[in-house]
Amino acid sequence: MTTAPDGSPVEVYTLFPPLGEAEIVHGVLPAGAEVLELGCGAGRIAHRLVALGHPVVGVDESPDMLAHLDGVEAVLGRIGEVRLGRRFGGVLLAAHLVNTPDGAERHGMLAAAARHLAADGRLVVQWHPPSWFETAADGQGGAAGPVRTSLRDVRRHGGLLSATVDYRVGDRSWSHPFTARRLSEADLRSALDAAGLVHDRWLTADRTWFSARPQSSKSSSSRAR
Numbered sequence: 001m002t003t004a005p006d007g008s009p010v011e012v013y014t015l016f017p018p019l020g021e022a023e024i025v026h027g028v029l030p031a032g033a034e035v036l037e038l039g040c041g042a043g044r045i046a047h048r049l050v051a052l053g054h055p056v057v058g059v060d061e062s063p064d065m066l067a068h069l070d071g072v073e074a075v076l077g078r079i080g081e082v083r084l085g086r087r088f089g090g091v092l093l094a095a096h097l098v099n100t101p102d103g104a105e106r107h108g109m110l111a112a113a114a115r116h117l118a119a120d121g122r123l124v125v126q127w128h129p130p131s132w133f134e135t136a137a138d139g140q141g142g143a144a145g146p147v148r149t150s151l152r153d154v155r156r157h158g159g160l161l162s163a164t165v166d167y168r169v170g171d172r173s174w175s176h177p178f179t180a181r182r183l184s185e186a187d188l189r190s191a192l193d194a195a196g197l198v199h200d201r202w203l204t205a206d207r208t209w210f211s212a213r214p215q216s217s218k219s220s221s222s223r224a225r
Contacts (some may be wrong), residue, residue, distance in 0.1 A: 035057070035088060054090070075215075086115055096126060097109060107191065127183070129207045
């Protein structure tokens with residue numbers, strides 16, 4: 001089994017279908033805006049963004065993930081360290097990466113997003129909201145295309161939640177242990193502020209997706225939305 005540095009099984013990420021994430025990003029940005037996806041994996045979202053008319057640059061630390069990109073400019077590197085000397089109309093940070101247990105790593109990700117974001121651009125983020133940490137339980141899961149998922153060994157300690165997600169496709173299976181940090185909305189806004197960003201608006205009713213903008217932006221969007 002080939003895995004990315006964070007333990008993600010590469011083959012599974014090539015089997016997941018798009019699940020509407022690209023449409024969320026597309027709805028925030030001007031038509032044709034160039035997008036930088038931080039942690040693009042095998043391109044599940046990036047490929048759909050290209051189909052929607054957005055040129056995409058994908059950054060990932062796994063060369064095995066990047067090998068699956070098609071029509072996407074690939075950049076090998078850690079998110080917090082990438083410096084492309086370019087700014088984008090949209091920056092995407094999906095896959096709950098912002099819930100990393102490491103505060104310095106979280107700041108590095110958000111700072112990388114900020115330094116690549118155009119003055120009128122938008123950062124689009126997917127996160128685990130506080131409610132997810134209350135409800136996550138063994139056996140929880142579902143299906144996405146051919147992939148069935150299930151959580152096991154869910155453990156809570158302090159503000160952390162550790163578990164293993166099992167993936168199954170037919171008679172094949174993979175496992176990925178992970179740990180996520182619970183962030184309150186106040187914690188989230190504080191982390192954004194430290195990176196020079198400000199919460200813009202919630203993009204989904206369950207508040208798992210939101211947009212942010214540079215603090216210097218002239219946008220009249222309300223932080224309270």
